[in-house]
Amino acid sequence: MTALLPIVEELADAADHHTRAQWLLAVPLTIIVRDHLTIRRLLTAAGFHEGLSYLEAEIAALSATRGRDGLAPITIRTTREYARIGVQIIARGCALEGESQA
Template sequence: MNELRDGIAQIAAAATDAERAAALLACPLSLLMTCEFTIRNRMQVSGFLEGIRYLETELAALRGFRDEGGVPPGGMDVAVVRGRLGRISRGEDPSGQGVCVG
């Protein structure tokens, strides 16, 4: 029998965008890299575009060349998408401007 890895199983079991966001934020970065296409597929099927944006931003930072101090690129971009997903996971407006309805 094929069993899903823990992080992927959480993403697959998520029924709402809030649950998907929480599962993505809890997912190890190594799993984002190794299971990128599975995660991307789950986000596309569910229509959770913020999840795809998060995945692409995290992976771009992980795969990019670091500066002379060892700092990866896109630190601010990663912070922004993590903040948006955090707000979604709490049922808040992703923009941080108010309460999310729906």
């Protein structure tokens, strides 16, 4: 028996970066906040550097003091979007490669 939530176990059981990227894009942000240390450990062990960048950007955005407009500073928002794009490319690119091989 493990202390991980079933949704975090999905990340632990992921076989490749494609699956990890899909998981990161789909997991509720509350899980990222709650289990970010475990998620960081799993991504580090897998050598998924793009996923780590995305995780750190999400944590920074969720932790940032917001301005009068209710938004995090533009530097944090931009970093978050670039990190998200990197993970999206991995999530989509691998899927397209898999489709062409079938």
